[in-house]
Amino acid sequence: MAKKIQSRTAAPKRKSKKKVSLESRLFGESGAQGFASSFFSTFSLNRIQTVVGLLLLLFALLSTVSVLSFLPTGAQDQSLLLKLDSGVPLEGQEKFLNHFGALGARWANFIFNGMFGWGSMCMLVFLFWIGILMVRGERSGYIPALLRFVKYAFFMIWVSLAMAALQSLFSVDSHLEWGGAHGIRLYNYLMMQVKGWGLLLILLASLVIGLVLTNDRALDLVQHPRLPRQAHIPRLGLWGRIRGFGAGEVEAQEQEPSEEDLDEETNEGDALMAEDEPLEDEEPESEEEGELPTSESSQQPLSSTIHSIDGLIIEQAPEDDLVEVRHRNPGLAPGVMLEHYQIPSIELLKDYELNAPVQNMAEIERNKQRIIDTLASFKMRVTPSRITIGPAVTLYEVIPDQGIKVSRIKTMEEDIALSLKSEGIRIIAPMPGKGTIGIEVPNSTPQIVSMRSILASRRYNELRDSMELPIGMGKTITNEPFVFDLSRIPHLLIAGATGQGKSVGLNAIITSLLYSKRPEELKFVMVDPKMLEFSVYEELENHFLAKLPDVDKAIITDMTKVVPTLNSLCIEMDNRYHQLTQARVRGIKEYNQQVRNRENVAINGGQLMPYIVLVVDEFADLIMTSGKEVEQPITRLAQKARAAGIHMIIATQRPSTDVITGLIKANFPARIAFKVFSMIDSRTILDSPGANQLIGRGDMLFYQGKEMIRLQCAFLDTPESEAIVSHIQQQESTGSAYMLPEYIPEDEEGGAKTFNPSEKDPLFEEVARMVVNSQIGSTSNIQRKFNIGYNRAGRLMDQLEGSGVVGPQGGSKPREVLIKDMMSLERLFETLR
Structure with missing residues (x-):
C-alpha cells in the first residue's frame, strides 16, 4: 500500500518535467529571462531604425561623392575599367582618379551612365531624406513615404528624358550619358513614335501635371493665372491633403500657400473654423465705450491652415494678406494745412519674416x-x-x-x-x-514679427480709417495682426523688466501712429529720463511734437520740466473743454467732424484739434524725483482728458506699488506686461500672475479688464526709425512745434500784490505771532496748533506770504520766515490796519 502511494506521488513529478532551452542551460532559468530582456532592450526597433538610417546616409553620401568625382574624371576611369574587364593589367602610372578608386568609378558609371544620368541625383536626394528621417526617429507613415518616392521617381524619369533629348539636340560627345541608359532608351522610343515636336509637348505637359500634383503654388497658378501677390494665405493643397492620411507629420517645406476656393477666402472666417466655433459679427460703430475695439484678432482668425489628424485639429498660423499702404492726400480739405504731406512708405521697413524658420x-x-x-x-x-x-x-x-x-x-x-x-x-x-x-x-524656433507685416496687413489698413488712433502692436498666437484704438482705451500702462522689449513696444506704438495720422491730426509729448530712447524723434519737432514755449528741445530729458509740462497739459485740457462747450459737442471726434463739414469755423480758426499723446519712457524715475507733484496731474489727465483728445502711454521697468499706485491703476484700465521676474510684479501690473511666465524677446500680455491676450510684439530696429524720421523731416511742416499753454506756478503769481487786508482771516494776527515766535512757516504746524482744517490753514499761509511774513514755498521744507522779531511784526500789523 505504501508503494502504491509512493508511486502515485512520484507520477506528477515525472509529468512536471519540461524542456530546458539552450539559454536556460547556459545561463540558468533567471539568466534566460535576463538574456531575452537584455537582447530585446538592446536591439529595440528605435535602435535598428537609427542604424538603418545611418547606413542609408552613408550609402547616399558615398554614392554622391563617387558620382561628383566621376563627372570630370570619368573618361580616364572608363578606359581603365575597360582594360580591367578585358583582363589587361594596369601599368604602374595608370591610376583611377575617382576618390574611391576602381570601385567608386565602377559604381558611379553604373549610377550615372547605366541608370538615369542626371535624373539619378533625384533618387540620391530621396535616400538622404529617408536616412535623416530614420536617424531623427521620426515616422512619416507608409503612404507619405510612398508618395514622396513616386514624386522623386517621376522627376528622375523626366530629368533623364529631358537631358537625353538635350544631349542629342546639341550632339554633345562626352563620356557622360546625360540621360543615362534608360533615358536614352526612352528618348529613342518616343522619337520613333511622336518625333521632336511631340516629344517637346510630352515634356511640357508632363512637367505641368507633375507640378500641379506636387506643388500648391503651381496648382494656384493654373487655377487662377495672375501676378503673384506679396503674401498668400496658406491653405492645404492636394498634396497636403493626401499626406494628411499618414501618421500625421505635415512637413513645413510642403505647406506652400495655395488659394483654392478664392471666394471663400474673402469671408471673415474659414468654413472649417465655423465647425469648431462660430465667427462673431464685426463690432458696430456704436459699441460701448471702454471696450477694446480690436480687429477681432483676439476672438477669431481670418483664415488658417487646418489639418485634421486622428480627430485632432492642428491649426497652422496664417499669414495675413499684405496690401499696399495707401497714401492719403486730402488736398485742400477743411482743417488741412499741409497739402502735399505724404505718410512714410512701407518700403522703409524691413521684412524680418521673409526667411523665417518653419515649425517642425x-x-x-x-x-x-x-x-x-x-x-x-x-x-x-x-x-x-x-x-x-x-x-x-x-x-x-x-x-x-x-x-x-x-x-x-x-x-x-x-x-x-x-x-x-x-x-x-x-x-x-x-x-x-x-x-x-x-x-x-x-516654440523652439520663434519667429520675428516685423513691423512691416503689421502695417502692410489688410486688417490694419481696413481698420486704420475707422479708428481714431490705430495701433498695430504685434501678432496674436493665431498669427493675426493685433490692432486696437488708443482713443477707446483711453490710456495705456506698460511694464516689463530691462531688455524684454518694452522700448521696442513704445517704438512700435509711435510708428503705428506716424503711419496712420497727419501732423494736423496728432502731436506727441515725449518724456525721456534716459535721454536716449526718443532722441531719434527730435527731428519731428516741426511735424509731430508739442512743447512749452520756453523750452529748447521738444523731447523732455530735464526732469525739472516734467511737472510744468504735465500741468500745462492740464491747462490745455481745460481750454479744449471750453472749445468743445462752445461748439456744443461731446468730444474731439465730433469737433473735428464739424471742422471737416465747415461748421463752427469761428472757433479755433477752423483748424482741426489734434490728438495729443503723452509718452513717458521711465515713470519710476519721475516718481523718485518729483513724487506727488507728478502723480497729481497725471491722475487728473487720466480721469478727464479722454474726451479732449489727450491720451497717455506710461512705461516703467519697476512695477512696484510705490510707482504704480492704486490711483494710477484705477485710471489705466489697459495694460501691457512684458516679462517680469516675480509674480508680485505681475500681480501689480495685471492683477494676476502670468507676466512672470513669459519668455521675453517681445513676448507680452495685453489686458483691458477682460481676458488677457498673448502677443508677440512687432520688432522695429533703430535704422528703420531713422529712415521714417528722415522721410517725415523732408516733408512740408508748420515751421514750429505745437505750443502748449504757458504754466505759471502758484508761488510765482505775484506775492503781496494779491493780498487784500480787508479779506484776511480772523486768525491772521495770532497765526503770524506764532510763526514769528517759532520761526517755522509750516501749514501743517498751523493746522495742528489752531485745530483748523487744511484748507483754512493753506489760505492763512497764502495770506502770510502775501503780507511778507513768510517766503515762497520751497518744496517739502518749511517756508522761510522773513520777519525775525515781534516789533517788526507789530509795525506790519499797523500798516495793514
Whole structure:
C-alpha cells in the first residue's frame, strides 16, 4: 500500500518535467529571462531604425561623392575599367582618379551612365531624406513615404528624358550619358513614335501635371493665372491633403500657400473654423465705450491652415494678406494745412519674416504627447482638441475627462515645463468662451514679427480709417495682426523688466501712429529720463511734437520740466473743454467732424484739434524725483482728458506699488506686461500672475479688464526709425512745434500784490505771532496748533506770504520766515490796519 502511494506521488513529478532551452542551460532559468530582456532592450526597433538610417546616409553620401568625382574624371576611369574587364593589367602610372578608386568609378558609371544620368541625383536626394528621417526617429507613415518616392521617381524619369533629348539636340560627345541608359532608351522610343515636336509637348505637359500634383503654388497658378501677390494665405493643397492620411507629420517645406476656393477666402472666417466655433459679427460703430475695439484678432482668425489628424485639429498660423499702404492726400480739405504731406512708405521697413524658420510638425506632435503623458502620470486624463501654432508660442487645447478638477491642472505648469524642457509654460484654465484648457508652450524656433507685416496687413489698413488712433502692436498666437484704438482705451500702462522689449513696444506704438495720422491730426509729448530712447524723434519737432514755449528741445530729458509740462497739459485740457462747450459737442471726434463739414469755423480758426499723446519712457524715475507733484496731474489727465483728445502711454521697468499706485491703476484700465521676474510684479501690473511666465524677446500680455491676450510684439530696429524720421523731416511742416499753454506756478503769481487786508482771516494776527515766535512757516504746524482744517490753514499761509511774513514755498521744507522779531511784526500789523 505504501508503494502504491509512493508511486502515485512520484507520477506528477515525472509529468512536471519540461524542456530546458539552450539559454536556460547556459545561463540558468533567471539568466534566460535576463538574456531575452537584455537582447530585446538592446536591439529595440528605435535602435535598428537609427542604424538603418545611418547606413542609408552613408550609402547616399558615398554614392554622391563617387558620382561628383566621376563627372570630370570619368573618361580616364572608363578606359581603365575597360582594360580591367578585358583582363589587361594596369601599368604602374595608370591610376583611377575617382576618390574611391576602381570601385567608386565602377559604381558611379553604373549610377550615372547605366541608370538615369542626371535624373539619378533625384533618387540620391530621396535616400538622404529617408536616412535623416530614420536617424531623427521620426515616422512619416507608409503612404507619405510612398508618395514622396513616386514624386522623386517621376522627376528622375523626366530629368533623364529631358537631358537625353538635350544631349542629342546639341550632339554633345562626352563620356557622360546625360540621360543615362534608360533615358536614352526612352528618348529613342518616343522619337520613333511622336518625333521632336511631340516629344517637346510630352515634356511640357508632363512637367505641368507633375507640378500641379506636387506643388500648391503651381496648382494656384493654373487655377487662377495672375501676378503673384506679396503674401498668400496658406491653405492645404492636394498634396497636403493626401499626406494628411499618414501618421500625421505635415512637413513645413510642403505647406506652400495655395488659394483654392478664392471666394471663400474673402469671408471673415474659414468654413472649417465655423465647425469648431462660430465667427462673431464685426463690432458696430456704436459699441460701448471702454471696450477694446480690436480687429477681432483676439476672438477669431481670418483664415488658417487646418489639418485634421486622428480627430485632432492642428491649426497652422496664417499669414495675413499684405496690401499696399495707401497714401492719403486730402488736398485742400477743411482743417488741412499741409497739402502735399505724404505718410512714410512701407518700403522703409524691413521684412524680418521673409526667411523665417518653419515649425517642425514632428516636434509639435511630440510636445502634445508629452503633455498628455505628464498629466496622465498624475491621474489627470485629458483629450487633445486643437493645436494652434503661432509665431513664438504654440497653444495646445485639451479637454479634461469627467471628474478632473480644473484647479488641479492649473498647478501643473512646472511639471509640464520639466517634461518639455522648456520655460514660459502658461496654462489658461478654462479657455474663455470654450470648453477647453489651453497650454501655451514656447516654440523652439520663434519667429520675428516685423513691423512691416503689421502695417502692410489688410486688417490694419481696413481698420486704420475707422479708428481714431490705430495701433498695430504685434501678432496674436493665431498669427493675426493685433490692432486696437488708443482713443477707446483711453490710456495705456506698460511694464516689463530691462531688455524684454518694452522700448521696442513704445517704438512700435509711435510708428503705428506716424503711419496712420497727419501732423494736423496728432502731436506727441515725449518724456525721456534716459535721454536716449526718443532722441531719434527730435527731428519731428516741426511735424509731430508739442512743447512749452520756453523750452529748447521738444523731447523732455530735464526732469525739472516734467511737472510744468504735465500741468500745462492740464491747462490745455481745460481750454479744449471750453472749445468743445462752445461748439456744443461731446468730444474731439465730433469737433473735428464739424471742422471737416465747415461748421463752427469761428472757433479755433477752423483748424482741426489734434490728438495729443503723452509718452513717458521711465515713470519710476519721475516718481523718485518729483513724487506727488507728478502723480497729481497725471491722475487728473487720466480721469478727464479722454474726451479732449489727450491720451497717455506710461512705461516703467519697476512695477512696484510705490510707482504704480492704486490711483494710477484705477485710471489705466489697459495694460501691457512684458516679462517680469516675480509674480508680485505681475500681480501689480495685471492683477494676476502670468507676466512672470513669459519668455521675453517681445513676448507680452495685453489686458483691458477682460481676458488677457498673448502677443508677440512687432520688432522695429533703430535704422528703420531713422529712415521714417528722415522721410517725415523732408516733408512740408508748420515751421514750429505745437505750443502748449504757458504754466505759471502758484508761488510765482505775484506775492503781496494779491493780498487784500480787508479779506484776511480772523486768525491772521495770532497765526503770524506764532510763526514769528517759532520761526517755522509750516501749514501743517498751523493746522495742528489752531485745530483748523487744511484748507483754512493753506489760505492763512497764502495770506502770510502775501503780507511778507513768510517766503515762497520751497518744496517739502518749511517756508522761510522773513520777519525775525515781534516789533517788526507789530509795525506790519499797523500798516495793514
